[in-house]
Amino acid sequence: MKKVGIIGGTFDPPHISHLLIANDVRQKLALDEIWFMPNHIPPHKQNKSITPTPIRVEMIKAAVATNRCFRVETIELQREGPSYTYDTMLLLTKKYPETRFYFIIGADMVEFLPKWHNIEKLLELVTFVGVKRPGYSFSSPFPVLEVETPEMDISSTLIRKRVRDGWTSQYLVPDKVKEIIEEKRLYE
Template sequence: MSNTTLMGKQRRAVGLMGGTFNPIHYGHLVAAEAARDAFNLDQVIFIPSGQPPHKSNVFVADPEHRYLMTFLAIVPNQHFELSRVEIDRPGPSYTLNTLQYFAERDPAIDWYFITGADAILDILTWHQPERLFGYAEFIAASRPGYSLDKIYALEQRLGREHMERIHPLEVPALAISSSQIRERLRMGLSIKYLVPEAVEHYIAKNRVYQALRHERR
């Protein structure tokens, strides 16, 4: 897919990788790189959430820990950038506010929001979902073998115009999940090769998920 043109001038295309990153893992990194390749993105900006509105029943590490882990994970890739916009913004981290911020900061860029296929299925529960599509297109990353039928069924609720702005993308490494990694940390099991080595060391050194070891199941 090539970048669109406006009055003969090629527009830049930039991906926005939003998420809790609790913690960031190789699945996130592979999805971002796959999206960059598939949609010819000039760069991908990772945006750790400050106060994720849908995670009230899940242990979420301190935003600064999640920001630093994300930095350590993405720094080797020259096409990856990091933003504090949601961490520094008070109140719940709504995707709408983030998309509006970037779109208004540089309207000459085509913005793509990268998220998981499961998250896209819940897009109608997001804050003011009808406004989201005015600011960006959506890349729905799925693992191999994931049935896309549910995503395509969204057209009945979203309408064809909005549905055309959702693009499924198969990503092999998405079998890894942050919840799986947190469970392994709770049980005292290794997370090696699930997260970048620098992130693994940061979690151990700073005891980021130590509180999970004391949770009862």
């Protein structure tokens, strides 16, 4: 059976911390692939992404292009409304019945698992993998595999703010993502 990790998010922009987490989880759990899954409308965020979806997908593809074990999965972008993980995983498990899925989340999301849509049924479809993050406890009434990765206090919000303030995104995002940000004048 194929083992696939999924890391979801707005990826606005995707950054080196996303890639490091994905690579470490893949190696530590001996996963075959990691799928980066941009969401349409994340239910836990108040506003939509400020960057149009096709540009976010272009940035993710650029970010993962150098790792043969990484790919982009756009299934959530093909649906309208909020992107509930349960609905997505129901579709993916039907489409790929010979695949075991591992859903990668940060410690901030581990704390909120009890509030996730259809969490009990979702646990039948995926194994959750929690990645430690500074400032968050790691407790949940649900089973979560814990993976430790180097702590990097980098976020898409930080990168957008730095670019808006006239700073470069260099060393925070892959070079090809930096080129897209600059070429399309994102976050200015």
